Amino acid sequence: MTLNNRDSTDEIGQEMYQIIGDLYPICRSITGNGLRATLNLLRQHIPLETHEIPTGTAVFDWTIPKEWNIRDAYIRNSLGQKVIDFQKSNLHVVNYSVPVKAKMSLAELKKHLFTLPDHPEWVPYRTTYYNESWGFCLSHKDLLQLEDGEYEVLIDSSLEPGNLSYGEYYVQGSTADEVLISCHACHPSLCNDNLSGVALATVLAKHLGQLSLRYSYRFIFIPGTIGSITWLWRNQNQIAKIKHGLVLVDLGDAGKFTYKKSRRGDAEIDRAVVNVLKHSGSDYEVREFDPYGHDERQYCSPGINLPVGCFSRSPHGEFAEYHTSADNLDFVRPAYLADSFSRSLSVLQLLDNNRRYVNLNPMCEPQLGKRGLYRMMGGTQDGGIEELPLLWVLNLSDGEHSLLDISDRSGLRFDALKRAADTLLQHGLLKVLEGS
């Protein structure tokens, strides 16, 4: 479970960027054919299973909404010119807009137009999932150029009984204990918020599928909020298997890594991510849980309370491009995507290898020298460097401390301690604590 060389990392970044590019044009929503097309496209990479849940199904306190589909939308001015055109960008229509075919004055129309005055070139992203309404989004610059007169408005959409779709991929490990990787796949042409997480989950799933693993890994591609609620409702008898989890989102931009802890705050996933980031050599930020953000809101609701954190670069709502047309293919870069892949994989590697060991020679140190594990010439001042991971693992392998505990206490990298543990296992000085 490693991926070390530079070339393969570059390839991964390109692969992720390609996935984002393929998915970008699709008009996704929390239901409908855009979401289905997205899951289908991912099936080129991983054998995703798709689920369809009918409109009206009660999922905890919620109800699966009507399915929304859209074919076209535009606004024409009195000269018959399209001043807003859904075919140019699916952000132009407020997501989940009901069908409209009408003529109206500019004053009337303006009640349904949304812009970003602070970023006059950008088109905002707006939704109206749970409130039957309609609207258009456009740049503030374009809004200012609309002249008085009658406008023709068309939204050729449908909002009818149908299904909510989501995708799921399960990588079988040697135990039934699971790691949950969740990303939302319901946003239309937005790259960082949405597609970067989708692409990262996809390549992680593809990569893990080739490995021999301790944990089983479950990847879910869901519409935000209603999707995680639906998934939890359908799997409520299975969620006790989930030992760790991550929500992946906003992972393609240039920002530093941001990790938002699970509600528990001291879960192994929280400590694992912090450990990996601490040794990453890059700037990062760790935040306590709060009940606002992405699907961790549902995973960390009080009756669910799973150890699921949220892994991002620039987080939710804290970059100007968030939920605007500027969150586009220029905003995410292959190098950042690749870096996000490496860190995520390091976290999963850490979890998969985080065992407790028992020192089989706990009374004083074992004589490492006679096993070739200790420098032969005493009295040097710097000879201890390579021996330190061995000594730390021996010292703290009392069945109480995991390798992560030892890494945190010693300040040594997890992988160096893992290699030391493997060496000590080979020499019969250590055993894995059963059940750890």
Added chain:
Amino acid sequence: MTLNNRDSTDEIGQEMYQIIGDLYPICRSITGNGLRATLNLLRQHIPLETHEIPTGTAVFDWTIPKEWNIRDAYIRNSLGQKVIDFQKSNLHVVNYSVPVKAKMSLAELKKHLFTLPDHPEWVPYRTTYYNESWGFCLSHKDLLQLEDGEYEVLIDSSLEPGNLSYGEYYVQGSTADEVLISCHACHPSLCNDNLSGVALATVLAKHLGQLSLRYSYRFIFIPGTIGSITWLWRNQNQIAKIKHGLVLVDLGDAGKFTYKKSRRGDAEIDRAVVNVLKHSGSDYEVREFDPYGHDERQYCSPGINLPVGCFSRSPHGEFAEYHTSADNLDFVRPAYLADSFSRSLSVLQLLDNNRRYVNLNPMCEPQLGKRGLYRMMGGTQDGGIEELPLLWVLNLSDGEHSLLDISDRSGLRFDALKRAADTLLQHGLLKVLEGS
């Protein structure tokens, strides 16, 4: 239980300042008619109950002392001029001085004179409660002007079997659990150390008496040390009812707030005061408990160990005017008194409203939108602000977390969370945890 508008705050400050002005001239001590007169005067504001404990009564390791009363005192020089006169300031006589009528040389007299050389204009405050002695206090400037010659000394006091007096006022709440508010009322003409606490306790008591409360509130007006010991001795079977408490002292000066924690250090009262001060927008200081100070010494003795902290502005002994004639009516100001009232009341409100709740829909978030509790248009960047208190209360209302816990963890103001909890209660999404 609120007091928000500016005018009523100003009125409260004036009312407190008026009480201090009325009490200022009285020569109080730990026993005697000055203390009785003080309690009587307070009865104009609240229906104080007065207790009298006879001299000689054993109270734990202590004994109620003889009652001290004083009518007059002076020192005349050889020309018959009064060079020190009790009628001008009751600080001139060492409190609890035995009766004296004598003539003596300046050299002899000086053994009984106390001044403050570092503050030559000020008269110190001195006591000799448990050591039968006598003395006079004067400004250092006046001392330097005393000429050799014979002086006539008169202290027309009495130190005889009598009683120790204290006052008590109980505000009945819906439970028998009590909040104790304690202030000492034994100092003569000193405003900040003593009368500010007395005035604050009085107006708090008056205010709470008009409200519907969960806790019962017990206000005691006692002589320092011997008074709290006496009260604890008389009520030792009742003190288990006391769930929280504050000693109020030094609350009229311009200094920042200072809170000294209870001996327990993590009591709810400690956390409540810190929470209120943190959100006050003003500078403040929180200190760990130490066994020196005011009556919290007794409340926090190891066999009593009540959760009682001490709330002050400039604390005990840390302002130059402390225990001098400069702690006068100019040193305390209505605005500071009113501010102290507001903060104290916020602390009591917090305690009274600090319940634990149970989220009745703990599996995922409830759909707030269908109840009108969530913005209808998705995709805005700042829409979460008003929803946050609702989300925090829902997320942490697992029966483990009180509103104070939620405030501390979220950083949100207690009152915003209280409003959110009330809203959720109205919508049937929450219930109060029984017994919390």
Added chain:
Amino acid sequence: MTLNNRDSTDEIGQEMYQIIGDLYPICRSITGNGLRATLNLLRQHIPLETHEIPTGTAVFDWTIPKEWNIRDAYIRNSLGQKVIDFQKSNLHVVNYSVPVKAKMSLAELKKHLFTLPDHPEWVPYRTTYYNESWGFCLSHKDLLQLEDGEYEVLIDSSLEPGNLSYGEYYVQGSTADEVLISCHACHPSLCNDNLSGVALATVLAKHLGQLSLRYSYRFIFIPGTIGSITWLWRNQNQIAKIKHGLVLVDLGDAGKFTYKKSRRGDAEIDRAVVNVLKHSGSDYEVREFDPYGHDERQYCSPGINLPVGCFSRSPHGEFAEYHTSADNLDFVRPAYLADSFSRSLSVLQLLDNNRRYVNLNPMCEPQLGKRGLYRMMGGTQDGGIEELPLLWVLNLSDGEHSLLDISDRSGLRFDALKRAADTLLQHGLLKVLEGS
């Protein structure tokens, strides 16, 4: 158990420096006559018991090595001149070198020569205990002057079955609970790393031998690593008696004090040393345990896990002179040795006196005034200073808090609290908690 005046401290420093001077010339190793001679010399100060463990004895995972002795060693150049001479410094021979008598070229010889290019005037200290080999150490300056030609090499040593020696001294206290003081005595002419610890342990042992103590104190003078392993192996049924312990090393140089905590990290010894250093008025550093260093590696191995820390000035490997000829009689000074003695003794005093007490008058404060323990004149601003230790001891003597706890919480010096506790004991206000 006190040592306060300046003169006796000076004397102690001189005495320690004298011991170091006497031991300096001896060629010690982990076995052999140099170690025996060292223990014999210490017997002039304390009645040390000596133990001899035969070569080949299995001690946990280790085996007692052959005994090494050396009589002479040199290298002659082709002119017959001794270019390296063991008689001038025992550091010139790699410790545990096998016997050699040979002629060889400079190129061949150089494989066996060790220098410190960064410190060209100094001779390094090297050992080859567990790998049969040989070598010489010399200054880099001297190495550069060696000319091509044939060299005659002689090491007149023996490596044969024999014994490992160590010394032990037990000071009987009133309980069987022990404090372990350990120092290694296996280094040849090195002053700070080795002899400073030996000298400090010796004078501490001598000093404690004259006192009435609660704990019993066990001093061991052992070869590093193999010595502590051997001692632990031979005493494995006794080590539960050890309640606290210190490894003493590097205590004669000018560096600030450095304390490395025990593996437990919060043991009483850890807190005691930190408390003493905090009140020492000097700079110091406290470090968490790590499994690299001196014999604490063995005492803190997971199956032993004794509360033993390591007390040093400049620590292990962190001063340039470490394990070189520059760690000589100029590098350690009597004043630093005396200071190390004072701090160590303070730590042992603290442990010996660290009892829990029970306040016999826990309901409110006792009336200290009637016992002459409180100022008689109330109202002074600074009168509390001398009373504070009394009040703290009374307040926290609930059977839960030791004097060390009270010192840590109050910030007051341990000795002031000890005096206060003694005073309160005399007045019947306190008793020692049985078994504390």
